[in-house]
Amino acid sequence: MAEVSLKVNGKVENHEVGENTLLVDFIRETVGLTGTHVGCDTSQCGACVVHVDGVSVKACTMLAMQAEGSEVTTIEGIGSSEKLHPMQEAFHENHGLQCGFCTPGMVMSAIELVSKNKSPSEAEIRDGLEGNICRCTGYHNIVKSVQAGAEKMGG
C-alpha cells in the first residue's frame, strides 16, 4: 500500500491504495466518480479518457501513483447537469450519443482536440478521435457534435 495524493476536479484526494491501482479504479472506486468508464482491457476504446494536467490520457493505462501530485479532470469536472460544458451541450443537441457509454471519453478527447485546433475539419476530428470507439452511433453525429462544440467554445 502507498499514499497517493492528487487533485480530482479541483479537490485534493489523499488515499492509501495498492501500488498497482489503476488511475481509472482510483477515480471510480476510491473517489466514487463513475462517469469515467471502462470499455476494454486493451487500451483501445477510450471510454476511460480523462485529463491529467490538461493532457488527455487513458486512465485504464496509467497507475494512480503515476498521477501523484497531478490535477486530474474527469467528465464530472467540466460542467454540471444545470450548466453543461459547451461540448456536452453540443452532443446533447446533435444527438451525438445513443447508449452514452463512450460519451464521457469522447467529450474529454474532443475538448483537448478543440483546445489545440479551434475549428477542426471533419477529417481532423475523425483522426483526433481515433482512440475513442463508439458501438452505437456510426460516428456521424459525433463528428457533427464536435464541430458544433468547437463553435460554441469560440472556434
Add this chain to the structure above:
Amino acid sequence: MYSTKIVKAENSSAAVQAIGSSKEGKILAGGMTLIPTLKQRLANPDCLIDISSCGLEGVEDKGSSVRIGAMTKHAAVAESSSVAKAIPALADLAGGIGDRQVRNRGTLGGSVANNDPAACYPSAVMALDGTVHTNKRDISADDFFKGMFETALEEDEVIESVSFKKPEKACYMKFPNPASRYAMVGVFVAKFSDGVRVAVTGAGEEGVFRHSDLESALSSNFSEEAVSGVEVSSDGLMSDIHASADYRANLIGEMTKRAVSS
C-alpha cells in the same frame, strides 16, 4: 494485475540501482505497452521503476544529427519544430503512432526498448543510422535490434536518448492495421549522400530489418522504377490473421514506392 512496488527514480543511475536491488524490476516509461501487459498478468515484476522524473525528455539538434531523450513522448516529437525542420519524416512517424492518448503517454525509449515487430520507431532508428545511448554505452542501430522483442540491452541498462542522422530526404509509409493502428507493414526510406537505407517494420519474423536489395537499387537510381525492378521475397516474413507473408511482401514494395515518390 499482480501486486508490485513502485520506485520513482530521480536520475538514470538511481534507476539502474533500483533494478539491481530488485529481483525482477522493470522500467516504467509511458506504460502504454507495459501496463496492458501487467493487466493481463503476462508479467509479474516485483518492482516498477518509474523514470518519468529522470530528466530524459527533450530534443537537441546536434548539427548532423538530432538527439531525442528516451522519455520524450510521441506527441512531443510530432509537434517539435526542430524535428519538423531537421527530419520531417520522423515527426510524421511519431504523429502516426496509435492515437492521441497513446501519443500523449508513449515514449521513444519505451518503443525502442520493447522492439515490437509492428512498432514504428525501430524502422526510423535503423533507416536513419541511429545510435541508442544508454547509461553504459552507445549502440548502433544495426547492433541494437536482435529479433522480435529482443534488443542488445542488458538487464540493468537504461536508454537515455537516441540519435538520428539527418538525411537529405526521408519518408515513412505505414500501412496501418485498421484495428490497432500498429504497422501491418511500415517502410522507412532515408536518402543520404553516400547511399539509401530502407528499414522495414511490421513484416519480418525477426522484427525490424534492412532490405539490402531495395537499398542497392535505390542507391543507384532513386525512383519508383528502381523499386519495381526488385523482387521482394516473402521468405522470413510473418503470416498471421492480419496478412499473409505474400501480401506483406507486396506491401513492402508498394510502401517503398510511395515513400520514394512522396
